[in-house]
């Protein structure tokens with residue numbers, strides 16, 4: 325076994341490496357203990373979990389499915405279907421808006437997990453999982469679960485006597501604290517939730533040293549992203565690493581019921597990534613950061629002058645900017661560039677809000693309408709390169725090594741490097757030697773992207789990119805091999821072949 329489970333008073337169970345692990349080493353493979361609709365989900369088929377319009381129903385229980393084939397899938401037929409059918413609880417009218425949440429489906433995944441009570445997996449693994457029932461009890465989530473799940477299952481589905489209210493709340497807590505988001509196995513897979521009792525033992529860190537990928541059969545594979553020495557802890561991340569400290573900590577407190585104290589959270593500079601740093605409005609080159617980021621209500625102050633901003637004012641300003649980001653047209657390059665200009669005098673260039681804009685732009689340049697590679701002038705190629713390098717500097721800190729984030733950024737970076745180099749060479753703005761050097765740099769970037777993305781499930785979006793990246797790498801390597809000859813011809817007196 326490559327890992328060992330330990331336990332302490334602070335986090336409960338956690339995982340350490342049982343031997344030295346290399347970067348990219350797979351140390352855990354696991355099938356899901358349960359897969360089902362997310363807690364907040366639009367209408368989905370209870371067979372394949374694809375999004376549905378809400379007008380086709382299972383012939384036995386009357387709940388949502390795509391059609392008879394999905395109705396007969398064991399995941400539905402052998403689970404909630406029999407319970408709903410025997411209690412004669414029909415699915416009510418689905419929401420008019422098929423993208424809106426469907427509270428009726430909240431009971432499905434908890435019920436699927438309850439149906440495993442007494443199984444070997446339940447007794448050996450699931451029952452040991454953290455539910456935080458004491459912290460959840462009486463809170464808003466608990467009260468909503470009481471109505472939508474506990475009462476519904478006990479009263480409407482007539483399960484009193486089979487399960488207790490406490491047991492159903494325990495299952496709701498286990499899912500809330502431990503479940504992972506997966507993609508349904510249908511094409512364009514929508515978000516669903518899956519429970520992996522071994523993977524869930526890993527503690528959280530805002531700089532994770534592992535990554536996992538879930539395949540279309542809902543098997544998860546977990547690997548390291550950096551070398552991990554024997555005895556060192558293995559961490560996953562329960563939140564979005566590109567968010568600033570106050571947002572990550574709030575999410576972890578509200579949904580996972582603990583206060584993160586990791587070294588990134590404790591450092592006002594976020595280990596140099598500066599995702600929470602604001603520009604001082606009073607002095608030049610002063611940076612405003614939380615006085616103590618581990619205190620939720622901490623005020624913010626400039627490290628250079630005496631300027632201070634209250635926590636409330638800072639949070640309000642952050643919220644206003646975030647709202648503007650949330651409602652952006654997902655395809656708009658111009659609006660994102662405008663917002664960057666608008667806020668660059670208020671935020672650190674690496675602040676999470678500017679970084680979110682830059683991250684989106686690093687992917688939109690080359691793809692968005694009017695901004696495909698064919699249409700982009702050199703200036704915009706340079707912009708895409710700059711944006712990718714910005715993202716890479718941050719990823720090197722918050723998700724170092726063979727992380728999916730780095731793999732995707734490196735993939736984005738290779739194409740503009742090649743295209744810009746070619747264009748400059750054609751304009752005689754680069755010598756043949758400089759062209760070769762730049763192509764070799766792009767080759768290194770693309771080779772790293774291939775190395776990382778090849779660790780992903782081949783059917784996933786990243787896995788498919790890996791295949792494309794491998795093909796591009798072969799082509800690039802051929803080009804580079806032939807380049808010295810071609811440059812000799814074009815440049816005449818340049819001798820770079822040797």
Ligand SMILES: C[S@@+](CC[C@H](N)C(=O)[O-])C[C@H]1O[C@@H](n2cnc3c(N)ncnc32)[C@H](O)[C@@H]1O
Pocket residue numbers: 334335336337338452453454456501502524525526527528529580581582583584585
């Ligand atoms: C998914 S579970 C992890 C496994 C859990 N420790 C157990 O014993 O089953 C998540 C819970 O573990 C604890 N935990 C995980 N990472 C932590 C961290 N960095 N700091 C404090 N508690 C943490 C919290 O109680 C959290 O709600």
